[in-house]
Amino acid sequence: MADHQSEIEAFGSNDDFWLFGYGEDHRGTPEAPGRVVTLIERAFWSTLSDSHTAHPRVWGAAYHIPTQHVAAVRLYLDLREINGYSIQFTPFYPAGGEKEGGDGKAKSIKCLVYIGLPENPQFLGAQDPQGLAEKILESKGPSGENKEYLYNLETALSGLSEESNDSHISDLVRRCKALEKEKGGVEGSGKSDGEGEKLHKVGSTEEQEEVEK
Secondary structure, eight states, X not given: OOOOHHHHHHHTTTSOEEEEEOOTTTSSOSSSOOOXXXXXXXXXXXXXXXXXXXXXXXXXXXXXXXXXXXXXXXXXXXXXXXXXXXXXXXXXXXXXXXXXXXTTEEOOEEEEEEEEOTTSTTOOOSOOHHHHHHHHHHOEETTEEHHHHHHHHHHHHHHHOTTOOOHHHHHHHHHHHHHHHHTTOOOOOOOOOOTTTTSEEOOOOOBSSEEEO
């Protein structure tokens, strides 16, 4: 992957900042790692043995970080995403956003995004869905329960667009809730106080080069 250090430095702490959003030590522990999603390059996706279809675009949200908060947000994100992620830049196309030129093409925003590195030891690739659901239920870390992360993720995806639902995520949610019922637990609602509530969400994206995994 390209080295974007010069671009990162160009952002500095005196400019507004755009973040495209979507580790073991946040929804699990080093001894009992949790499971989280990442973005990978489409070229790598094609090498995986996975039963789920690759979507033609990534749906997500862009957050505008005011200049005075850029340094603090970058510090927090670098710490949170340090385990197996690489900083990249990508064009973001807000749904219903401003058009540019006479071809009707949506105007893009240059955003920073953390991309998962398949060569990192924490990258697992395709997993057995039932075993994955069991692992999610038993994992918990400083940022909360792994199942809460999964339930909140499904809720967030369903709220982006009619096209943004992810069959793999929904399948894992059904499996986890079924396991909770079997064990006599209380089903998670997926509702909790989220980090970054004060950030300004801009919209959805149609990014052609990476797909969610």
